[in-house]
Amino acid sequence: MEELKVMEEGTTTQYIVIRLGQEQFGIDIQYIDNIVRMQHITRVPKLAPYLKGVINLRGEVIPIMSICLKMGLAPDEESKATRIIIVKLEQYGTIGMMVDEVKEVVTLNMASQVEKMAYDKDDKNNFILGVGKYEGGLISLLDLNAVVQEK
């Protein structure tokens, strides 16, 4: 499980801000390998609905998942802004995640700008590590391992 960095004064982490439906989420930049445009996804039968299939990323076959479906949000609506974020996780290998839009990269001060969530860690619906405050808006910081993990 990914833990939030110790809340020391001055520790900062960079997040990529993405949009899923109307909500803004942040993904820790250290896990991100690449961001690619939406492309044809080959469906793989008999998988959970949130597993959309596989794509060809420069000669490698990469599985694609929908964060929206996994987290129980409204299904993704494909548009010109839809992107696939390629993340690398030690336990699960390389995975592509469909997001509605990629907005920007923000640097958050872990002490002053991030509110750690007081959720129960075992809650099956908890995909959020904390909430970041940035320019008046709120960004939910995703716990990628929780998003990817099968429950």
Add this chain to the structure above:
Amino acid sequence: MDVSQYLEIFLDETTEHLQNLNTQILELEQDPENMDTINEIFRAAHSLKGMAGTMGYKRMQTLTHDMENVFSEVRNGNIKVKANMIDILFQCLDALEEYTGNIRETSDEGTNDNEPLIKQLNDILNSKGGDNAQAAPEASASAPGEASGTENSPAGETGGAKWQDIKLDSTDKMVITEAQKQGKKVYGLTVKVQETCLLKAARAFLVFKAVEELGEIIVSNPSAQDIEDEHFDLDFSLLVITEAPLEKVEDAIKNVSEIDTVTGDSIDLDKIKDEEKEAPGQEGTENAPAPAKEEAPKPSKPAKPTAAPASENKPAAKNGAAKPVVNRTVRVDIEKLDVLMNLVSELIIAKNSLVAAASASDAMQKGPSVQSGVNEHIEYLESVTTNLHESVMKVRMVPIESVVNKFPRMIRDLSKKLDKKMELYMSGEETELDRTVVDEIGDPLMHLLRNSADHGLESAEVRAQRGKPAVGSIWLDAYQDGNNVVIEVRDDGNGIDTEAVKNKAIERGTITPEQAANMSEKEIIDLLFLPSFSTAKQVTDVSGRGVGLDVVKSKIEALSGEVEVHSTLGEGSTWTIRLPLTLAIIQALMVVVGGEKYAISLGSIQTIEDISPDEIKLVQNKEVIHLRGNVIPIIRLDKELDVVSSKNPEDNMVVIIAKKGDRTAGFVVDELLGQQEIVIKSMGKYIDNKCKLISGATILGDGEVALILDANVLI
């Protein structure tokens, strides 16, 4: 001397020698009088000793040295091979394997001196006094000589006048006579390279080159080819015709580095002839105790017969009869091959893209002449890539011999441990498989063999009651079958008692009694492959902990293979393992189901049929077709894959008949796209094993991903 760079070679060769020793000692057990086997063992032990010494592994050297002593005595007829001796020898091999294992892991041989073993070996050596009192002093005389193997003297002594052993045929003699008539000199030379020399063949080559500058080499022993392949111990002999004096030739040879001694003399043809006429001629000359000086003695009778044991360095193999045929090989790091293989994969994908691009532009109706030119080149590229792929695959193929060779020894040990008489018969050891598969297949096979030995074969009393031969038989047969390699483990034992399996499963709660009543024999046998399922009434240290068969199954499935069992109670069982020849690239049939493209390995496909919908019958509410006398169940892929077929249900259906073992099924697809070479890619860690129907993915020429259907799961 820094030898670390040779460590890998050392380990490889040691493993080979140990395997060879294992096999030969087993043979010796069957046929204790076989001189060829004894000689072969002696040679292997000798090489092991030399290698261990060079690398500085003293304990290993000591042990092999003592083994070698025992064999040297066996070879001289001073000791008879006995059962307990074979046991001790096997223990020695185990100890050597332990050293090798330690060296592999830590590059140090460990601290186990194996003194009890050495003592036992020495006991054998000393015991021969009783057998042959006269031989005793000889042996002790020869033993120290061998002991100082790292020094030059004993070997130098032996290698002294070996050129006199060279057999001359009539043409050689004519050449010599001719040369002598012309006033040229004919010399016999024996060259000994230093024991520490690592590139003997290269040194020998330089010697040949040096000599050829001065004259002409007419004969060499061993042959030039064998020398090139390093099939010689430490010395080789030459007959040279030259005008130069002997010293000049000898100096030229000595200028080559790592040459220990050169012994030479001019040849007197008459004497050689005489020599051959003498009855023990061959033996006699070989035993001639040549001094370590540069000059050879006259080819006279041996002065001291006691020198015989030490000097008979070259066993019968030298005479050509029992020489094993060794392939000329280059050792290549498997990673380098993997890189090569990946490049070939990329090339094939690139080729497929070209094919796709060409047919796309074909559709755009470009100039027909340009088009045919492009096609021609693409076809050429296609044949090149296919050939390239095949050769790279072949490079990776190794015979399963390296794995199965250790089994006879294992069965022998099991036979003693279980107190059951059994014999292992193997065939098809030369069958080749991908290196990675061969490496992985050893454990599962070992499990199956142990299983047969322990559970399969009955005790001697039961066998006698059933009127079976007292010695149980286990067979291990390997053969190639199309794109697969089949390995069968068979025994003539008890077979699988399905009732016992059923009761055990009920007892364990794996199945309910109601379920059991409805299960077919085959389904019951399949229960054996479930984790933690063992029907052995008592747990032995051979098998019976229930960790065997499920591991066998998962390991073989991880190699994209499959296991099947056929068993008749009271008659025996057959375990059949089916493995794909290659892992990375396969020939596949591309099909379309509900608008999606899938690849099916050609290996499992039997035929493709055009079937009208009214040929489909219902049997037990399942769809079947009747095809050439067989009833074949029909599997509609669109339903299995959760898509909607794009075909009109009234139209004729395309049915692919596929086979798995002895089961057949027909897959209904919408459309055939044709055969294609595809590169198997993993779908990524995250989803790789989540869909059982799909065994992987591949990238098509247009960049699209197509999934590979695992027909075996559906049948």
